[in-house]
Amino acid sequence: MNLAYRDVRHKLGRFLLTCAGLGLLLGVVLAMIGIYRGLVVDALTIARAPGIDLWVVESGTRGPFAEASRIPGDTREAITRVGGVAAAGSLTYQTVEAEHQTRKLRLYVIGYEPGRPGGPPRLIAGRGIVRSHHELVADRSTGLGIGDRIALGRNTFSVVGLTEHQVNSGGDPAAYVTLLDAQKLQFDLAPPAYRVQLARGTGTAIRDTVNAVVARVQPNVAPDSVAESIRRWKHLAAITQEGQEAILTGSLVDRARRQIGLFTSLLLVVSAVIIALIIYTMTMEKLKQIATLKLIGAPDRTIIGMIVQQALALGFIGFAIGATLISATKDYFPRRVVLEADNMLVLAGIVFLVCLLSSGLGVRAALRVDPATALGG
């Protein structure tokens, strides 16, 4: 007869309640891990979206995401002519606050050249931009729908397509417009004095600037060698896709990542302490019964089995509840929560170990209990 199961069944409500409590706690831990992973994934999304091999930016910068980068608009033509480059496109990035149905909306506006690298990835609805002006492809998380109209700067754009999961490292959803529209927007939103200078053509910068040029290299050509030849232009820097991703994870989200990482570790420690306490208390409550078992001749194996099985059942059910909870709710978080199987497995492993270790504490107490305590009151 399995004593662990019998004991649990006898106090099923209480046991399940404890499991549910533990499940909520583990759910929070999982959510934290998911948010952490989500942060990293989000940070890389925009950089990965164009599916290119090279980033050409202003020399001396690690742009366009980690640092500001401005290069002349004609750079793209020059890059296209570099040996080994298959295609290139100009891009601008800027964060714009707009209003939509009385609601403030922060958009990460990406200007690109339709037909060239840098446009929106897979659309989940609508179509890509076909007209050269005032069309916009927005991310679903903006809350905009196909056909919606939204004012940016002095123009009104209409939404023609939707993407999914396209946000910048700050969580602002992306909005794709044509390069020309984006440059106009940059001009409209620039400080007035600067704008006057630009209009007169006497400004330090000319109006036709972009933030980066992205390039796809031909098959069998190493991006590094192409980057090497681009770097010979004094005013340009070239970063491979790999390098760009390293910059993003290494510097841009690094602090946020460490913050959440530390918090997640703390949460794990707290969970471990709570699991240990629950299991220890579960055993302490049974000391008298354990003494009785010893008195009637039960071997240690029976007693250890009972404690360890209950501890593992608690951990397993708690984890299952937590995992189910977060899987079911992850899409309702304001920012992306990414649950990866390997992260889940690691957490499950940790929970298993903690349960085993803390049942060790209980077992120690149980083995030390004097069978004589079962006698008398």
Place this chain on the structure above:
Amino acid sequence: MTEPRAPQPLVRIRNVSKHFGEGETRIDALRAVSLDVFPGQVVALLGPSGSGKTTLLNAIGCILEPSGGSMELDGDVVYDERWLRSDLRRLRLDKIGFIFQFHNLLPFLNATDNVAIVLNLAGLGGGEARKRAVDLLDYLEVGNRRNAFPAKLSGGEAQRVAIARALANRPRIILADEPTAALDSKRAGIVMDLLRKLAVEQEAAIIAVTHDEKIFDRFDRIFQLRDGRLDTGS
């Protein structure tokens, strides 16, 4: 009172002593206690509170290590200045049945399983153990409550289930610490009759601690303890 003249006592204790603590705080709970209990005998341990009754019972039950002396159970010398057996729990499982003042049934097992568990522990399979448990409960006239959990049993019913558990492995030595304290005099009488029946039918030795004057006449012998010493009684 009849005293079977069996040559071999089931419980044979010589000069067993037990003290707790040392120096100023030393308490001599047992001082050179010697006694024999023979198969078929029902004996009582009597004495004021703190006189060492529970201590003596625990020593006989191999729950408490004496400080000196020797003990022989069913022909085996189990203690002689030190434990001579390492598997005391197995010894208890096979030879000794305990009946507690409070029934001490496992709250998460029903009456049948509370009895069946000691049979399981002794190696009897599930179905067979349960069948034997039910037989025992019937024998103790609580068969009708066999599926009830301890919390739902009356004091007398619970005590009888506990006795069934103590008897399950047919131990030859049964130790009872105030087995009737929680029962009314009618129930106490029934339990005592039962213990007597057992002693006779199974050739067992029964040692019961009691304060209960109503049942003194049910014992073959009464050992009186005072300050850890045995006054050899009637």
